[in-house]
Amino acid sequence: MPTRERTGKPTRSKGDSDGNSHGDNPALLMREVYRKYSSGADETTALADISVTLARGSFTAVMGPSGSGKSTFLHCAAGLDRPTSGNVRLGDTDLDRLSQNRLTRLRRERVGFVFQEYNLLSALTVQDNITMPLRLSGRPVDREWAELVTRRVGIDQWLRRRPTQLSGGQQQRVAIARALIARPDAVFADEPTGALDSHTGGQVLALLREVVTDLGQTVLMVTHDSAAAAHADEVLFLTDGKLADRLAAPTAEAVAERMSRLGRA
Numbered sequence: 001m002p003t004r005e006r007t008g009k010p011t012r013s014k015g016d017s018d019g020n021s022h023g024d025n026p027a028l029l030m031r032e033v034y035r036k037y038s039s040g041a042d043e044t045t046a047l048a049d050i051s052v053t054l055a056r057g058s059f060t061a062v063m064g065p066s067g068s069g070k071s072t073f074l075h076c077a078a079g080l081d082r083p084t085s086g087n088v089r090l091g092d093t094d095l096d097r098l099s100q101n102r103l104t105r106l107r108r109e110r111v112g113f114v115f116q117e118y119n120l121l122s123a124l125t126v127q128d129n130i131t132m133p134l135r136l137s138g139r140p141v142d143r144e145w146a147e148l149v150t151r152r153v154g155i156d157q158w159l160r161r162r163p164t165q166l167s168g169g170q171q172q173r174v175a176i177a178r179a180l181i182a183r184p185d186a187v188f189a190d191e192p193t194g195a196l197d198s199h200t201g202g203q204v205l206a207l208l209r210e211v212v213t214d215l216g217q218t219v220l221m222v223t224h225d226s227a228a229a230a231h232a233d234e235v236l237f238l239t240d241g242k243l244a245d246r247l248a249a250p251t252a253e254a255v256a257e258r259m260s261r262l263g264r265a
């Protein structure tokens with residue numbers, strides 16, 4: 001059932017148009033992506049023939065054994081790394097055609113990041129941390145969106161504090177608000193609950209789910225945790241850099257079972 005955010009605007013469900021300037025296209029399209037690392041005679045294929053489409057307003061988890069290519073996948077998808085071959089399209093932009101400067105600008109303006117370690121600036125207030133991506137790209141703050149995000153993420157009462165005056169879970173909420181402030185094409189989360197206890201981690205995952213369901217954002221999350229992956233609409237399983245399996249409407253048990261099957265493969 002579609003929900004409505006507090007502004008009264010209808011929100012998107014999986015696959016809908018996003019209502020912003022980027023039209024009907026998917027949030028992310030990866031086509032036949034390879035990422036190889038060479039050192040001397042050694043070559044490692046970290047990603048092999050990855051083709052994935054993320055619909056706007058979808059929540060996707062990426063799982064796989066250690067070394068299976070999860071971080072490389074996230075970095076290539078988010079424009080932090082360039083594939084050796086293949087295409088990555090974020091919204092309506094082909095990343096392989098961008099210069100390094102344009103790619104940096106795109107990451108600031110159209111991508112949100114949430115890391116395990118929050119990466120907040122301790123000298124700045126929560127408010128200034130959240131609006132930092134906009135200041136870096138010289139863009140004005142959309143007050144209505146900023147208020148909606150801070151309220152929705154549940155940090156409106158801490159805006160004048162410094163990150164060190166907040167708990168880990170509260171800091172991760174600030175990082176999520178910062179990731180959303182520019183209304184990105186996609187939010188990339190790398191083990192966002194890795195540093196949190198399971199209760200607080202559960203709250204952060206529920207928040208990411210709301211960010212997708214209520215605010216229509218697109219989230220791609222790398223995780224080792226089956227229970228975390230179960231918050232997503234779909235789980236992608238990587239082994240040896242390949243997309244080995246995928247699971248829609250996951251439960252923690254089904255995810256754990258697929259993971260153990262991959263381990264035996």
Ligand SMILES: Nc1ncnc2c1ncn2[C@@H]1O[C@H](COP(=O)(O)OP(=O)(O)OP(=O)(O)O)[C@@H](O)[C@H]1O
Pocket residue numbers: 037038044045046064065066067068069070071072073
């Ligand atoms: N800079 C690099 N140079 C050479 N090989 C690399 C480099 N980065 C990653 N690799 C290799 O690429 C493969 C995929 O690494 P990646 O970090 O993406 O895996 P991962 O699934 O995220 O692992 P983990 O769960 O342990 O974080 C591994 O074999 C790794 O050793």
